[in-house]
Amino acid sequence: MADEQETIDPTELETPAIAEDQDDNQAEELQTEGQEGEDEGLEPEIEYAEIERNGKRFQVPKELEGEFMMQADYTKKTQNVSAKEKELEARAAQIAQQAQASEEVLEARAAIKNIDSQLKQYENVNWNALEQDDPMAAMSHWRQYQQLQQQRGQVAQYLDKTHSELSEKAAQDTDKRLRETQAFAQKEIPGWTPEVDAKIAGFAEKELGFTREQLRNSLNPAIYRTLHLAMVGAEALKRTNTPPKPAQQATQPLTKITARANPPATGLDDRLSQDEWLKRRNAQVSKRG
Secondary structure, three states: OHHHHHHHHHHHHHHHHHHHHHHHHHHHHHHHHHHHHHHHHOOOOOOEEEEEEOOEEEEEEHHHHHHHHHHHHHHHHHHHHHHHHHHHHHHHHHHHHHHHHHHHHHHHHHHHHHHHHHHHHHOOOOHHHHHHHOHHHHHHHHHHHHHHHHHHHHHHHHHHHHHHHHHHHHHHHHHHHHHHHHHHHHHHOOOOOHHHHHHHHHHHHHOOOOOHHHHHHHOOHHHHHHHHHHHHHHHHHHHHHOOOOOOOOOOOOOOOOOOOOOOOOOOOOOOOOHHHHHHHHHHHHHHHO
């Protein structure tokens, strides 16, 4: 019995050790599976881009940046078209209003002309004599005369008021147009300065025959750009047609003739002393004799 107990005990002791090893392996497997599950659940990191809307900056996914930019471009174009349509509508309304005002002015002038022709009939009327001859007719004509004068005064007052309003409106439009032209020039004309502006105006007057009043009444960004390009082209053409100045030739120093160090042994030479020269000359004369 003692031997059997001894053979059984080691077996019983080994069993828990195997179980512990299995538990450790299972724990490691569970931990590994958990980590893999966590890794699979992680989303990829998103890259963001910065965009601007209505003066504010926002972070959006980089993949959507193009769509936002296209939308912004479409919105901008839509706004520009809408602004242009409003401008055209306002311009059309203004033209219609001016046309109506012009028609009313023409009618008023025609009315005054008609009234003046009727008043002219009463210029030489002797009212006292007419009253004595026919008091009723004199009273009727006098009433008609007063009504015509009153009507003329009303129409003349309307024309004066309309003319004043139109002149003020024209002055406001001119000032607005000139301000827009100046803002355009400062932004679009390279190197623009008030001096350049004065130069363009001078070119338009002297070379193209514009007057100051004509420039003021017609100047706008498109015409200003045209005048600037015309001036630049005229200056370039003038430079092309101007013949170049002849190049000045450098003055060459006179070549010095350096005398030889020693005169020849025989014959005459200017480098000889006076006595030597006379001596040789006499010798030549003697030989000839």
